[in-house]
Amino acid sequence: MNKTALYTLVAVLLMGVLAVNSTLPVGAQTAYTQGIMSPATVLPNGSVSITCYSEPSHPLGVKGFIRVTDPNGAVWFTPIQQFTVGDVNGNGIPDDSLTVTFPGDFPGASTATIGVYTIFCDLWSGPTQGTDPGEATPITAAFWNYFWISFNVVPESIIGAVAPVGAAVAAFMGYRYYSRRR
Secondary structure, X not given: OOHHHHHHHHHHHHHHHHHHHHHOOOOOOOOOOEEEEOOOEEOOOOOEEEEEEEOOOOOOOOEEEEEEEOOOOOEEEOOOEEOEEEOOOXXXXXXXXXXXXXXXXXXXXXXXXXXXXXXXXXXXXXXXXOOOOOOOOOOEEEEEEEEXXXXXXXXXXXXHHHHHHHHHHHHHHHHHHHHHHO
């Protein structure tokens, strides 16, 4: 095997590993966490599901709001709401969470502007007389996260990752086939 073919094979294999690695889930939620879940990139005029959560759930419940700021500096708030108790991340631990859709739950909001949108989540609860560690301590937390409105969206399915790898392998195999015929 000549050097060009070897280098091409190594490049194709490296692309395949990177493509498959980029489709694996990362950042899975663990117990006793707080934060915001939202997609990283959305197409223009699309909608974004935003979830602010606190895990495990607090005995007195959690209240709070979500604020979104667009690239132009316009700000939209949800009203202060009681978070619902459930298991938003499916790990078997009850949590308090608030899920909203941007721009649907924010009157007058839009995702037509391309750029970075800032998400701010503010949550709090009152103290209790509970015996478990942490139950007597009120939750007061604020989290920031971001999402982007862009035309260049990273592939979201395995087909989007496999297609470039398949094209590269087909090109390499065609090169090998026609170089041997000569």
